Amino acid sequence: xxxxxxxxxxxxxxxxxxxxxxxxxxxxxxxxxxxxxxxxxxxxxxxxxxxxxxxxxxxxxxxxxxxxxxxxxxxxxxxxxxxxxxxxxxxxxxxxxxxxxxxxxxxxxxxxxxxxxxxxxxxxxxxxxxxxxxxxxxxxxxxxxxxxxxxxxxxxxxxxxxxxxxxxxxxxxxxxxxxxxxxxxxxxxxxxxxxxxxxxxxxxxxxxxxxxxxxxxxxxxxxxxxxxxxxxxxxxxxxxxxxxxxxxxxxxxxxxxxxxxxxxxxxxxxxxxxxxxxxxxxxxxxxxxxxxxxxxxxxxxxxxxxxxxxxxxxxxxxxxxxxxxxxxxxxxxxxxxxxxxxxxxxxxxxxxxxxxxxxxxxxxxxxxxxxxxxxxxxxxxxxxxxxxxxxxxxxxxxxxxxxxxxxxx
Numbered sequence: 001x002x003x004x005x006x007x008x009x010x011x012x013x014x015x016x017x018x019x020x021x022x023x024x025x026x027x028x029x030x031x032x033x034x035x036x037x038x039x040x041x042x043x044x045x046x047x048x049x050x051x052x053x054x055x056x057x058x059x060x061x062x063x064x065x066x067x068x069x070x071x072x073x074x075x076x077x078x079x080x081x082x083x084x085x086x087x088x089x090x091x092x093x094x095x096x097x098x099x100x101x102x103x104x105x106x107x108x109x110x111x112x113x114x115x116x117x118x119x120x121x122x123x124x125x126x127x128x129x130x131x132x133x134x135x136x137x138x139x140x141x142x143x144x145x146x147x148x149x150x151x152x153x154x155x156x157x158x159x160x161x162x163x164x165x166x167x168x169x170x171x172x173x174x175x176x177x178x179x180x181x182x183x184x185x186x187x188x189x190x191x192x193x194x195x196x197x198x199x200x201x202x203x204x205x206x207x208x209x210x211x212x213x214x215x216x217x218x219x220x221x222x223x224x225x226x227x228x229x230x231x232x233x234x235x236x237x238x239x240x241x242x243x244x245x246x247x248x249x250x251x252x253x254x255x256x257x258x259x260x261x262x263x264x265x266x267x268x269x270x271x272x273x274x275x276x277x278x279x280x281x282x283x284x285x286x287x288x289x290x291x292x293x294x295x296x297x298x299x300x301x302x303x304x305x306x307x308x309x310x311x312x313x314x315x316x317x318x319x320x321x322x323x324x325x326x327x328x329x330x331x332x333x334x335x336x337x338x339x340x341x342x343x344x345x346x347x348x349x350x351x352x353x354x355x356x357x358x359x360x361x362x363x364x365x366x367x368x369x370x371x372x373x374x375x376x377x378x379x380x381x382x383x384x385x386x387x388x389x390x391x392x393x394x395x396x397x398x399x400x401x402x403x404x405x406x407x408x409x
Contacts, residue, residue: 006146006149007149007157007161007180007183008183024061024062024063024064024065025061025151027061027065027070027074028058028059028060028061028062028063029061029119029120029121029151030079030120031058031059031070031073031074031077031079032059033119034077034079035059035077038077042055042056042059045073045076045077049069049072049073049076050069050072050073054069055073058070058073061151089115089118089120089122089123089125089126090122090155092111092114092115092122092123092126093122093125093126093129093155093156093159094155094191095107095111096108096111096126096129096130097129097159097191097193097194097197098193099111100129100133100193100197101193101196101197101234102233103233103267103269105133105134108129108130108133108134109130109134111126111130112126112127112130112131112134114126115127115130121145121148121151121152121156122156124141124144124145125145125152125156125159125160125163127141128141128142128145128160128163129159129163132163132166132167132170138167142163142164142167145160154187155189155191155194157187158184158187158189158194158198159194161180161181161183161184162180162181162184162194162197162198162201164177164180165177165178165180165181165184165201165205166197166201168180169201169204169205171336171338172208172338174204174205174208174209175205175209177201177205178202178205178206178209181198181201181202181205184198185198185202196222196225196226196234199218199221199222200218200222200234200237200238200241202214202218203215203218203219203222203238203241204241206218207241207244207245207248210378212245212248212249215241215245216245219238219241219242219245222234222238223235223238223239223242226238233267233270236262236265236267236270237270237273239258239262240259240262240270240273240274240277242258243255243258243259243277244277246258247277247280247281247284252281252284252285255277255281256281256285259274259277259278259281262274268300268301269301272297272298272299272300272301272302273298273301273302275294275295275297275298276294276295276298276302276305276306276309278294279291279292279293279294279295279298279306279309280309282294283309283312283313283316288313288314288316288317291309291313292310292313292314295307295309295310295313296310303333303334304330304334304336304339305339307326307329307330307339307343308330308339308342308343308377310322310326311323311326311327311330311343311346311347312346312380314326315346315347315349315350318350320347320350323346323347323350324347326343327343327344327346327347330343331343338368341364341365341368342365342377344360344364345357345360345361345364345365345381348360349384354387354388354391355388357384357388358384358385358388361381361384361385365381366381369381382401385401386398386401386402389401
């Protein structure tokens, strides 16, 4: 999608303080936007004040707002300093990060509507944060902001990098998300809401990549921070990620004990996550009907993954009719091709032809799974390959696969 090295260069060039040129850049954007909207050329604006090359310098943000020529240009175009200040949505950017932290969907929606139509970068970031939270398509917004990322101040850059990482993680590209997060951690954040969101995403990515020690470290860090702050809702989120870590490391009984502490949640998203994880625990315990009912309850907030878990559960009991039924629902209601491939994998697996299963895995899954290795599905797929090689007495191949699975544990 974009070159991550561009972010590395920007971060490496930054000092620990906020970028002093950020306000200059905003003045430049306002001047340029107003000139373009009024359909005037740089030559027309510069006439009687300065050279065309100096106008280019002003519009590139290299001159402070107290510069004589900048003041003259602003006066000629009818731009006030108040207009420049209003054009920045810094407060709204802080606000929307706090709203996402508190899971306040209503306020997020209000902030998205407030910044609708603005061409200011900070407003675009508010739009990106809100629309990503609301599960809208944000690819064009990311591309737009990416073209001007060098103009972002330190806080805006941190928010942008977090949002890109969140976007990548939403599409199961956890390794790529982790790379953005590693660069992001080089910058110092004074916003505790953003710091939590970043650290939580790091824990999440490490969980699905399979670096469980790192995930455990960040989850413990977040738990201590939230206990001191009495932030119950986000503490629940951290605790549930810890339960998922227990499930992925096959500590099912401990996971069951932990999740039984959760009573009925008032937050619908958290309740859906409780249902999803309870469904996984029931699946591991062989309670098919209970597992499916819990997955169905979680569908509002975890549509694709809940369908995959239902397909997985029915596949493990040999119910091809139900596998095909829910695979059809998945194929008709998602645009994410990888989810469909995973659903089809369970159907192929249920057919019982090990050679066809191996071919399907090699052709349709392994290449894509390199982006999200060592997650729940990856382990299942690799174990199926191990069973294929065991059936054919290929013990060297088994050793290689097991080494690959344990390499980053």
